[in-house]
Amino acid sequence: MSTTTYHLIGTRPPRHDGADKVTGRALYGADLKLAGTLHGAILRSPHAHARIVSIDTKAASQHPACRAVVTAEDFPETPDRIVDLGEGDTPLSYIRGNMLARRKTLYQGHAVAAVAATSPQAAAEIAALIQVVYEPLPCVLTAPAAMAKGAPLLHGDLRCTEFGQPTTEASNVADHFRQVMGDSEKGFAEADVIVEREFTTSTVHQGYIEPHTATALWNNDGRLLIWCSTQGSFVVRDTVACMLDLPVSRVRVTPMEIGGGFGGKVPVYVEPVAALLSKKSGQPVKITMTRREVLEGSGPTPGSFIRVKIGAKQDGTLVAAQAYLAYEAGAYPGAMVAPAATCVFAAYDIANQTIDGYDVVVNKPSTAPYRAPGATNAAFATETVLDEIAEKLKLDPLALRLKNASKEGTRRADGAKFRRIGCVEVLETMKAHPHYTAPLGEPSHAEAKRGRGVAVGFWMNAGLPSSCTLNVHADGSVGLIEGSTDIGGSRTSIAMMAAEVLGLQADDMRPSVVDTDTIGYTGVTGGSRTTFATGWAAYEAAQDVVKQMKERAAKLWKVDEVHFADGVFSAGEHRLSFKELAARVGEVGAPVVGRASINAKGPGGSFAGAIVDVEVDVETGKTSILRFTCVQDAGKAIHPSYVEGQMQGGSVQGIGWALNEEYFMSPEGRMMNASFLDYRMPTALDVPMIDTAIVEVPNPVHPYGVRGVGEANIVSPPAAIANAIHAATGCRMRHLPMNPPSVLAAIQQC
Amino acid sequence: MPSVYIPALLRSATGGQELVKVPGATVREVVASLEREFPALVGRLVKDGRLLPNLAIGIDGEVSFLGLAEDVGPEQEVQFLTAIKGGRSEALS
Amino acid sequence: MRSFDYAAPVSLAEALALLAAHPTARVLAGGTDLLVQLKSGRRETPLVVDLKKIPELKAITFDAAEGLTIGATVPCCQLTAHADLRRVYPSLAEVAGLIGGTAVQGRASLGGNLCNAAPSADSVPLMIALSAQARVAGPQGLRTVAVEDFCVAPGKSILGPGEFLVSIFFPLPAPGFHAHYLRFIPRNEMDIAVVGVGVSTTVQDGKIAAARIALASVAPTPLFVKAAGDSLVGQAPTSEAIAGAATLAQAAAKPISDMRAPADYRRHLCDVLTRRALTATLGAQ
Numbered sequence A: 001m002s003t004t005t006y007h008l009i010g011t012r013p014p015r016h017d018g019a020d021k022v023t024g025r026a027l028y029g030a031d032l033k034l035a036g037t038l039h040g041a042i043l044r045s046p047h048a049h050a051r052i053v054s055i056d057t058k059a060a061s062q063h064p065a066c067r068a069v070v071t072a073e074d075f076p077e078t079p080d081r082i083v084d085l086g087e088g089d090t091p092l093s094y095i096r097g098n099m100l101a102r103r104k105t106l107y108q109g110h111a112v113a114a115v116a117a118t119s120p121q122a123a124a125e126i127a128a129l130i131q132v133v134y135e136p137l138p139c140v141l142t143a144p145a146a147m148a149k150g151a152p153l154l155h156g157d158l159r160c161t162e163f164g165q166p167t168t169e170a171s172n173v174a175d176h177f178r179q180v181m182g183d184s185e186k187g188f189a190e191a192d193v194i195v196e197r198e199f200t201t202s203t204v205h206q207g208y209i210e211p212h213t214a215t216a217l218w219n220n221d222g223r224l225l226i227w228c229s230t231q232g233s234f235v236v237r238d239t240v241a242c243m244l245d246l247p248v249s250r251v252r253v254t255p256m257e258i259g260g261g262f263g264g265k266v267p268v269y270v271e272p273v274a275a276l277l278s279k280k281s282g283q284p285v286k287i288t289m290t291r292r293e294v295l296e297g298s299g300p301t302p303g304s305f306i307r308v309k310i311g312a313k314q315d316g317t318l319v320a321a322q323a324y325l326a327y328e329a330g331a332y333p334g335a336m337v338a339p340a341a342t343c344v345f346a347a348y349d350i351a352n353q354t355i356d357g358y359d360v361v362v363n364k365p366s367t368a369p370y371r372a373p374g375a376t377n378a379a380f381a382t383e384t385v386l387d388e389i390a391e392k393l394k395l396d397p398l399a400l401r402l403k404n405a406s407k408e409g410t411r412r413a414d415g416a417k418f419r420r421i422g423c424v425e426v427l428e429t430m431k432a433h434p435h436y437t438a439p440l441g442e443p444s445h446a447e448a449k450r451g452r453g454v455a456v457g458f459w460m461n462a463g464l465p466s467s468c469t470l471n472v473h474a475d476g477s478v479g480l481i482e483g484s485t486d487i488g489g490s491r492t493s494i495a496m497m498a499a500e501v502l503g504l505q506a507d508d509m510r511p512s513v514v515d516t517d518t519i520g521y522t523g524v525t526g527g528s529r530t531t532f533a534t535g536w537a538a539y540e541a542a543q544d545v546v547k548q549m550k551e552r553a554a555k556l557w558k559v560d561e562v563h564f565a566d567g568v569f570s571a572g573e574h575r576l577s578f579k580e581l582a583a584r585v586g587e588v589g590a591p592v593v594g595r596a597s598i599n600a601k602g603p604g605g606s607f608a609g610a611i612v613d614v615e616v617d618v619e620t621g622k623t624s625i626l627r628f629t630c631v632q633d634a635g636k637a638i639h640p641s642y643v644e645g646q647m648q649g650g651s652v653q654g655i656g657w658a659l660n661e662e663y664f665m666s667p668e669g670r671m672m673n674a675s676f677l678d679y680r681m682p683t684a685l686d687v688p689m690i691d692t693a694i695v696e697v698p699n700p701v702h703p704y705g706v707r708g709v710g711e712a713n714i715v716s717p718p719a720a721i722a723n724a725i726h727a728a729t730g731c732r733m734r735h736l737p738m739n740p741p742s743v744l745a746a747i748q749q750c
Numbered sequence B: 001m002p003s004v005y006i007p008a009l010l011r012s013a014t015g016g017q018e019l020v021k022v023p024g025a026t027v028r029e030v031v032a033s034l035e036r037e038f039p040a041l042v043g044r045l046v047k048d049g050r051l052l053p054n055l056a057i058g059i060d061g062e063v064s065f066l067g068l069a070e071d072v073g074p075e076q077e078v079q080f081l082t083a084i085k086g087g088r089s090e091a092l093s
Numbered sequence C: 001m002r003s004f005d006y007a008a009p010v011s012l013a014e015a016l017a018l019l020a021a022h023p024t025a026r027v028l029a030g031g032t033d034l035l036v037q038l039k040s041g042r043r044e045t046p047l048v049v050d051l052k053k054i055p056e057l058k059a060i061t062f063d064a065a066e067g068l069t070i071g072a073t074v075p076c077c078q079l080t081a082h083a084d085l086r087r088v089y090p091s092l093a094e095v096a097g098l099i100g101g102t103a104v105q106g107r108a109s110l111g112g113n114l115c116n117a118a119p120s121a122d123s124v125p126l127m128i129a130l131s132a133q134a135r136v137a138g139p140q141g142l143r144t145v146a147v148e149d150f151c152v153a154p155g156k157s158i159l160g161p162g163e164f165l166v167s168i169f170f171p172l173p174a175p176g177f178h179a180h181y182l183r184f185i186p187r188n189e190m191d192i193a194v195v196g197v198g199v200s201t202t203v204q205d206g207k208i209a210a211a212r213i214a215l216a217s218v219a220p221t222p223l224f225v226k227a228a229g230d231s232l233v234g235q236a237p238t239s240e241a242i243a244g245a246a247t248l249a250q251a252a253a254k255p256i257s258d259m260r261a262p263a264d265y266r267r268h269l270c271d272v273l274t275r276r277a278l279t280a281t282l283g284a285q
């Protein structure tokens, strides 16, 4: 598929941040210790839904260790308006309301007030002295309950938008949209087999190991300096500036090293609160969430209610598909239901489709993106229904998928038409993979049964702006300045793309991720865009370096034209390597600084598939993952280890989502398992080595053919595991998580 | 001339036409041409010079960051996709 | 977490005096329960009394005529490494290797596991199956309590004011004796037993001469189901006999539903795990 040869791309050099990370020297947000730093603590609502009758901060303020107390009243009084802080159009009041509740609390864990004190212990003690009188209200916890007539309403002012038109009825449904292609009624009439099923999935959290943390210093010169753990320093800057009514030039955000985000560190939680506390106290203020706060007060990903109906001809041709997607946004509108609609049937060319999406508010934390947000829930439905159709038609599940696979030119129900994509290649690679035909092996005991399942998933990825600066040093090394938080090794991948242009090695590059004053605007590390977009900017900046170096060489050699190939500048008899020329740049001109900023278009989208073998203990319902293979189209794997790392990480998160993870809510809306002890993410002992197979169908618009690989890999695992459980036990699973009690219940019922 | 894919729910305004070709070098110009040709589309795509909040612009199948300001080539196709919007939403993670 | 004072007595007498003087003090063994509880605010104390420096509490003594005595603060890692213990009480070494991971086992003690009085404590059903006796020191002197009588409610034991656990005594196993602890957790590690079953059986001349069965996580305390063990006595080790005992164990369970599992699922597991654990010990003949 990919034929170009490169000297560096596709190899696996050590990462630039590796030594610091493995020796514990890398600086994360909570490592920052400015002189005089105060510690912040946030008081949170014990109720899932309540009116705030009064907040009395007197006792707290009088505590000798207290330096500041803030509530929602401390935000500047600016009228509500629609803002786009890189998260889509959102009313400012919603963003502020989630930061510190005003009038009502909408979920247990909703921040109500915050304090700064001289120690973390004192801060916690003082926060508890704030007296809040609540009037508890009935809560709703699932999309169907919130959509029911007479359900308690979260927002008095929320009116449903129906097909793009505002309606007048107060509702928990923020938005209902419909995508139509062809005529699904007609399509179903032509079908020989129709399968229609309902699915529910629980709220789950990204589970990043490092909690949210920020230090803010409202400096005496009026500038606000912030150091934090974020996926997007510019999003933090813009959000803080907007919330505190400051020009962006007054705010500088420094992204520290990050201990995971997976989408959950796109939204902002503690930064504006730390800033307000710093303003009041005149000292730097650090807020670091506890694990409980992370689970209760940050942004998990939506639970959902889904109905999928698919019709097929006897030969396996899919003729019609229908989806009803009701996603829980949490406390404020913005469930990931539009991307869910984009992805639900994206892998297949189906002429007749109708997709209804509902964005529903419920009394749970306001949801945040999580790795291909919305797509995993949807694929769980589609891919298990397809497995049933394959079973009914006695077709190989991969053959059924290949027969209907999306290709270049296939149109989705949302209207978009695919450019060159790798869906077919991923499916073919799965089919040819030794795992697909390997014997399952004997069960480990008498009550154990084994089965194999497959599924595929899609994520469209994002483009957005990125900037990059390259400083050529006299020893021929190059300092690379960029603004993308490095979550999965991106600074090395990005440096490799510039080095490839310059004929250098990865070790010749000195990449740094810098603050918002020091680099041009750069979108979040999200949407699988960083290697694609910031790497592209680095490529363009390297082209700028080459142009300037050629000019210097021309001057040095007094020639008109200079060639550059394989790291060597030449003109006639003249030849200088990149490093030799770098040493002589000073003789003939100014230092060489290459720059580029791009608005990256055409991320291309990525398909990924999973093959999984499970063993189910039919007496206990426990599912063990025996073998797992992830296949994904990377376009071009710049640093294959980091691509594999994404594929393995996404697969493991998908396994956790499939088997045990969930927000276990009491009827009163309290999260009962807000710790890593009881929020059962998989440990190293719960997953086998995840095998990977990288497919490379180059993205035609990218200089190196890159497609983002951060997300599509989480989409298929729950469906593949459900299909494997069915193969083992004969039971269809239609609820996530498929934990031991629910698998046992299914076995006892089917 | 660029082509425009009309979403099914707006096709009554184009007499059922799915793909139409209209002149324009930017999405804004393309929309203006569309509105001239199909007056029933006025207010269904753009209001007060802004794209309706439930819509996003796609060019050849991929979401455009610039929206109405995006350039469109004569061989390209413009689509009106479902916007990602709301409290915490973005097609990003 | 609130700040607290710390004391580390080096004798039983010194510890008793400290506890008499500070009724709200809490004693510390490995701290793998206590420090977590203090940090999360679930418990508060002005004084932590570390018992790890008292000789009687940090010794393992094996007497080939009497049995095994394990000091209340001996960490699991020393149990799994102890040659006599591994030879004579292999099930005990196994359960010590089951609690937490390597780091936790470097600190966690059987004494702490028992005194924490959690219904889910992994070592307690096995200790009951092994007929272990808790030796307690207090203002009135020493006393001995059967492990099955030690816990009275979640987080509460029979220990009175000023009392603490000194050691746990395990009698010598008879010929034909086998014991086994089996727990069910949804993950493979780092989880709290949804149900745990400790069993011991003694088979002599092809018949079951003695049997003890105890359950974790299905009642407010670790649950000794005497009737289930007794039902096996005098029987041949058949699957019918095992099923009968398992049914009795299941009937005795009074589990609750919570975020870790629903009650009826726990009840179902009592049957499954009791059968599997008994099959393991009786199959081991």
Ligand SMILES: Cc1cc2nc3c(=O)[nH]c(=O)nc-3n(C[C@H](O)[C@H](O)[C@H](O)COP(=O)(O)OP(=O)(O)OC[C@H]3O[C@@H](n4cnc5c(N)ncnc54)[C@H](O)[C@@H]3O)c2cc1C
Pocket: C026, C027, C028, C029, C030, C031, C032, C033, C034, C035, C036, C051, C072, C073, C098, C099, C100, C101, C104, C107, C108, C109, C110, C111, C112, C113, C114, C115, C116, C120, C121, C122, C123, C159, C163, C164, C165, C166, C190, C191
């Ligand atoms: C990561 C992790 C994993 C864990 N995994 C498991 C597991 O798999 N299975 C399991 O059962 N438990 C587990 N635990 C819980 C804990 O490790 C065990 O209960 C352990 O045995 C407690 O022993 P300790 O010595 O640390 O007790 P400590 O924490 O020191 O004490 C526990 C309680 O007993 C009291 N106490 C201690 N010693 C005495 C004494 N001599 N006299 C009177 N009172 C006393 C203390 O005051 C305290 O209330 C885990 C804990 C962690 C942190």
